[in-house]
Amino acid sequence: MAFYRPDPAMQEHLSSLLRRLESEGRPGLTEQVAITWVRYDQQAPAAGTGLGAAWADQRLLYPASVVKLFYAVAAEDWLQRDLLVDNDELRRALRDMIVDSGNDATGLVVDLLTATTSGPTLRGQAWSQWQQQRQLVNTWLQTIGWPELERINCCQKTWNEGPYGRERDFYGVMNDNRNALSTAATARVLEAVMTDALLSPPASRRLRDLLERSLDLAQRAADPENQVDGFLGEGLPAESRVWSKAGWMSQARHDAAWWSLPDASPSLLVVFSDGQERAQDTALLPALARELAAFAID
Template sequence: MSFFTDSSDLQRIGALIEAHAAPIYAARNIPFTQFAYVLTQPGQEGAAKPKGAALRQDWRAYPCSLVKVFHLVAAQLRLEDGRLSAHGELDRAMRDMILWSSNSATNYIIDLLTGTTGDTLLSDAEMSAWCERREEINRIFAGLGWPELAGINLNQKLMDDLRYGREKVALDRSAAGHNCLTPIAMARLMNEIFSDSALLPPARRAVIRDYLARDANDPDRGRGAYQLLGYLGDALPEGTRIWSKAGRTRWLGDDRASFRRHDMLRAILPNGQEFQLTVFTQGEAIAEDDTFLPGIGALVATAVSSLSREGS
């Protein structure tokens, strides 16, 4: 059971995605099993579900910085129920976590949500209590009861390389290991953010949307931290409205987390057509390729625009 209904039109676009991506993977000797996507569009007016298509939607993958959208939603949920107090540093951290994909900002928010700090070693008993508190973000999302969230893990901080002290012990003790998401989990959360969902009040959903917005004409567009160039939104038609959050790892000293490049995109094309696309990839030659994801984004935009013309 999925949050979307299968669409033959979007399945045809999915076949185009696969036909584009599979030869690139083959040429670089990367298994095509290390590629996945979920593509959705809003359903007909009055429809309870969006329409969609997917490939390997349940692939459990190291999520890179896509997980930061979950942290942003968790912070908004706790602000709404009063278990987190609003303050300027939290506002700054939420902005920088998404706008610049700051790991330091993310880890500050994790500390606030879980009541933990990463530091020197603790005794076994203290460490067990620390790990239990760190599970709080997993508990927040488990409490939603969405089947699409099965198998995800959100209990690790974001690091630029290897871990030390409590963070290393916590990773070693975690039955789930590193953070983990699936394409369908990411796509479901995006759908909730950009629909009339009961997850959060409209004002809080608007805050999240504002953080996710990307401007193709922004002076900072060329900065890698802005996560537009080299990602799904890079080559969309001029005038497209873009919301996105990407993630990328190079070598981290840990094969379980190195060489990933993912993105999730909501786009409203100049003709008014809307789509959401989540893509997960793994493999050094793909993670280092600044053309792979833009090519998929452009392909989908063209195909979705064609649907509009065919339906007119």
């Protein structure tokens, strides 16, 4: 059961749009994307009240930096339960992890959440204990009880050059322990942040402050890593307010965005695109956002 009410008109529009974009020079596109799209009919909606459509939304894919959204939510939950000490360094790391998508900052946050550190290969009891600790975010996600979270994996740091030592060992011989998310899971967590459905209102507000993106062209030009250009935000009307977390690497281009126009109800869109060709496709995500936002306006 989806966390939104399926809407046949939205589903037909999404399916038709994907087929058209595929026919316009993206062969295999329908096998390379996963999407969750939700529209709301109130300006301040409660969680679970949207109408939606999806495409391969349960498919597990490597999320790249989108996983940082989950680590930020976990950090705020840990703080609520006094499992972390709130201080300037933690706040700096959370800010850099979400606003700038920093991998070093993410490494510190994961260390703090799990009481683990990177380093050389471990053996025996020390290795078993380390692995158990590194699963703490996954364990917490399962306690929430949402079906969208049942199969996902959030236990790895994010990297510029790749893991070494015990971090590489933890990936598994065939990288079978990589992070893995679905668009359904990502959409439900982002909705929870935007609607105060999982954390306290102050904690949710702090996360929203970090996730908000500027669509101002001058600001975007001054920051090439703005998480708007080449992603969903680029395709939205200029007057939109946007909260998002993008992910990009050699084999993936993803984004999760919540947006609203002035005095209008919001929409939620999560798009994962898989493979080298899609990772280099800077026009796909803006095109999807543009077309789906226009449908929402209608």
